[in-house]
Every structure is written in structure tokens, then in C-alpha cells.
Amino acid sequence: MTAAPDTYESVSALVRRETAMVYDAGKEYLVEARLRPLATAAGCSTVDEYVRRLPLDAEERRKAMDALTINETSWFRDHAPYQVFTDVLLPRLLEAKAAQRHLRIWSAAASSGQEAYSVAMLLDQHLPAGWTHEIVATDVSTAMLDRVRAARYSAVEVNRGLPATALVRYFERAGNEWEVVPHLREKVTVRHLNLAAPYVGLGHFDLILLRNVLIYFDQDTKHDILRRMRAMVEPHGYLMLGSSETTLDLPSDLAAAWRREQEGRVQVHRPTTGA
Amino acid sequence: MKALIIDDSRAMRSILRRIVTALDFETEEAGHGQEALDKLRDGELPDVCLVDWNMPVMDGYTFITEVRSNPDWRGMTLMMVTTESEQRQIVRALAAGAHEYVIKPFTPDAIAEKLEMLGLVGGAA
Numbered sequence: 001m002t003a004a005p006d007t008y009e010s011v012s013a014l015v016r017r018e019t020a021m022v023y024d025a026g027k028e029y030l031v032e033a034r035l036r037p038l039a040t041a042a043g044c045s046t047v048d049e050y051v052r053r054l055p056l057d058a059e060e061r062r063k064a065m066d067a068l069t070i071n072e073t074s075w076f077r078d079h080a081p082y083q084v085f086t087d088v089l090l091p092r093l094l095e096a097k098a099a100q101r102h103l104r105i106w107s108a109a110a111s112s113g114q115e116a117y118s119v120a121m122l123l124d125q126h127l128p129a130g131w132t133h134e135i136v137a138t139d140v141s142t143a144m145l146d147r148v149r150a151a152r153y154s155a156v157e158v159n160r161g162l163p164a165t166a167l168v169r170y171f172e173r174a175g176n177e178w179e180v181v182p183h184l185r186e187k188v189t190v191r192h193l194n195l196a197a198p199y200v201g202l203g204h205f206d207l208i209l210l211r212n213v214l215i216y217f218d219q220d221t222k223h224d225i226l227r228r229m230r231a232m233v234e235p236h237g238y239l240m241l242g243s244s245e246t247t248l249d250l251p252s253d254l255a256a257a258w259r260r261e262q263e264g265r266v267q268v269h270r271p272t273t274g275a
Numbered sequence: 276m277k278a279l280i281i282d283d284s285r286a287m288r289s290i291l292r293r294i295v296t297a298l299d300f301e302t303e304e305a306g307h308g309q310e311a312l313d314k315l316r317d318g319e320l321p322d323v324c325l326v327d328w329n330m331p332v333m334d335g336y337t338f339i340t341e342v343r344s345n346p347d348w349r350g351m352t353l354m355m356v357t358t359e360s361e362q363r364q365i366v367r368a369l370a371a372g373a374h375e376y377v378i379k380p381f382t383p384d385a386i387a388e389k390l391e392m393l394g395l396v397g398g399a400a
Contacts, residue, residue, distance in 0.1 A: 155378040159385035164376035168366050
């Protein structure tokens with residue numbers, strides 16, 4: 001059974017209001033699948049009944065938001081961007097930051113942390129001695145941020161795109177799960193952030209990973225995010241979007257603010273000077 | 276591409292067969308390591324072997340050691356697919372010559388992604 005149409009509409013409106021993410025029509029099954037366990041736990045016999053309760057219950061609303069905004073993710077997702085990072089971007093960043101010898105990277109839709117820790121693994125292997133780095137992982141879902149902090153993954157999750165050599169090198173068995181080793185965990189700082197809200201106190205970044213998240217926002221919010229990202233990236237820095245996300249339809253001010261560069265199959269964005 | 280699926284569980288062989296067939300692999304199957312070695316000696320070599328660890332007659336670890344001792348089979352990719360998830364066992368399998376390791380239970384995506392990492396499946400365009 002899927003949720004009634006008006007239930008779906010009120011969930012879409014709620015998600016949009018709280019996170020600015022857009023739940024397109026046709027995702028009813030997703031709402032049902034993600035809210036059903038919460039509805040049952042809250043003693044509601046249907047998802048419809050549960051959704052009617054949400055406007056009155058802030059705690060339950062937070063749980064529902066967490067459930068509705070999670071994404072399935074794998075390690076080194078899409079591969080090519082990580083290859084470009086180590087082969088192309090990192091050498092340039094090492095040159096640009098030779099004086100500071102410190103890199104800052106932002107995983108802007110960290111989800112359960114696979115992206116942040118994938119980058120941490122690469123930096124562990126490729127960053128020269130004497131360099132330091134910080135990876136800031138932000139997400140709108142507090143449940144996801146708890147997962148990033150815990151850095152524990154099931155067997156099903158560690159199978160997803162993680163080379164076996166990396167599994168044995170960067171993880172330790174913790175019961176039935178696998179836990180990221182402390183020296184990688186300490187490189188990752190976790191912060192709660194709604195991408196549609198102001199970015200305060202985050203500092204500037206050499207690389208911003210904003211992958212596979214803009215698709216959840218409407219056009220205006222998407223453009224607003226890209227405008228504000230411009231101020232977050234260092235002049236020599238990079239912005240990476242998801243492999244299926246295009247910025248071809250940008251309004252002229254944004255098209256002038258970001259320069260698109262093609263590195264093999266991967267598109268990266270650099271801030272234009274003086275914008 | 277051709278895959279040899281080595282697992283004593285018929286159900287598991289069938290699950291793996293469906294996954295790799297969908298990725299355009301031809302498949303052959305063996306119920307244990309010795310049967311797999313016999314197939315390698317008799318027929319056309321597969322591009323990849325998906326190897327369970329715990330099997331009767333000859334286990335997957337021994338199979339991998341045997342394969343790696345034969346230079347004619349050097350080009351073959353070996354991927355363990357097993358419930359064996361002790362860290363030292365994974366290290367042992369990799370040291371013996373396994374290229375990759377998938378822990379059961381897995382999702383079909385996990386197999387596809389690993390085969391892609393090994394260059395056996397074309398990446399998404």
C-alpha cells in the first residue's frame with residue numbers, strides 16, 4: 001500500500017520547507033518505504049496517520065526528515081572523480097598550497113560518510129610527508145552525521161566499491177561491522193548544515209565535493225547554492241558536482257563566476273578570477 | 276567476458292549467475308576448487324573466477340594458491356565471494372593472489388562495482 005496522495009503532498013511540502021529539497025511526483029513508494037518503520041515505531045497504523053502527526057511533533061518530524069533525506073552511497077562512487085582528484089587536482093593543490101602545506105576539503109552532502117572517508121584514504125596515500133589536512137563533512141540529516149562520527153559500516157556497505165586492500169588497511173572489525181581506523185577518523189570534522197541555509201563558520205576550501213545532491217533542489221535554490229559556494233572555495237580551488245549533474249543551464253552571473261574544465265570524463269569547476 | 280562461479284551452494288551460484296549474466300558475462304560453474312581446476316585444465320580460460328572460501332574437496336584459498344602456481348593462468352582475475360570476513364583471512368587471500376574480496380551478504384551492485392574496478396565491466400558513460 002502506498003501513502004494517499006494528500007499525504008504525499010504534505011510530506012513533500014514538509015521536506016521542502018525544512019530542507020528545500022524537492023520530492024518529485026513518482027517518489028511515493030520512497031516516502032512509504034522510509035516512513036513505514038517510523039510510523040510503526042510511533043504506534044501509527046498507517047503512514048497517512050503518521051504524517052498527520054508530524055506538524056505537531058518536532059522530534060518525530062526530525063526523525064522523518066532524517067529518513068527522507070538519506071541516500072544510498074558507495075565508496076569512491078563513480079571512480080573517475082577520485083582518479084581525477086589524485087592524478088590532476090591534488091598535484092595542482094600541492095603546488096598552490098606549498099607555503100601552507102595544509103589542505104581543506106568539504107564533503108557538502110556527506111550522507112553516511114563514504115565520500116569523506118574515501119578522500120581521507122586517498123590523502124593518507126598521496127599527501128607528502130609534512131602536510132596536514134582537514135575534511136569537513138556536513139549533512140542536513142543528524143542521523144547521517146551520527147553515522148559519519150561513528151564511522152562504522154556493515155559488510156553490505158563495505159562491499160560497495162571499496163577495494164579489499166583499502167578495507168584491510170583502513171578498517172578494523174568491530175563485531176559484525178567495520179570501523180574506520182582512528183587516524184582517518186580524526187581527519188574528518190562533522191558539522192550539521194542545510195545547504196539551503198547560510199554557511200557560517202566553515203572557512204574556505206581547496207576542494208568542495210557537492211556531488212549528487214543538487215538534484216534534490218529546485219532550480220532557484222540550486223543556483224543560490226552555487227552562488228554561495230563561490231565564496232567558500234579558495235581562488236585556486238575546485239568544485240566537483242555529481243557525474244550526472246550539469247551546470248549548462250546556469251544564469252549568466254553564475255556562468256561567469258565558475259569556469260568549467262573537462263578532465264577526461266570528469267567535469268570540475270574553478271572560480272573565475274575577479275567574479 | 277567469461278566468469279567461472281565456484282561455490283558449493285547451488286543457490287549462491289544461481290544468484291551470482293544472474294548478476295554476472297546481466298553484466299554480459301558467459302558463465303560456467305563448479306561446486307568446489309578441484310572441479311574448477313579440472314575445468315580450467317580442460318577448457319577455455321575464464322576472465323574471472325568468483326571463488327567461495329569454504330567448500331568440500333578443495334576450498335577457495337587452496338584453489339587460489341593452485342591457480343597462482345601456474346604461470347599459464349596468470350592473466351585470470353580472482354575474486355573471493357565468501358562469508359569468511361576475518362581481517363587476517365582477507366589479508367591471506369589477497370597475499371595468495373586474490374585480486375578482490377566480497378563479503379557475503381552482498382548486493383548485486385557490489386559485485387558489479389568490484390568487476391568494474393577490476394576493469395572487467397565497462398564504467399558508466
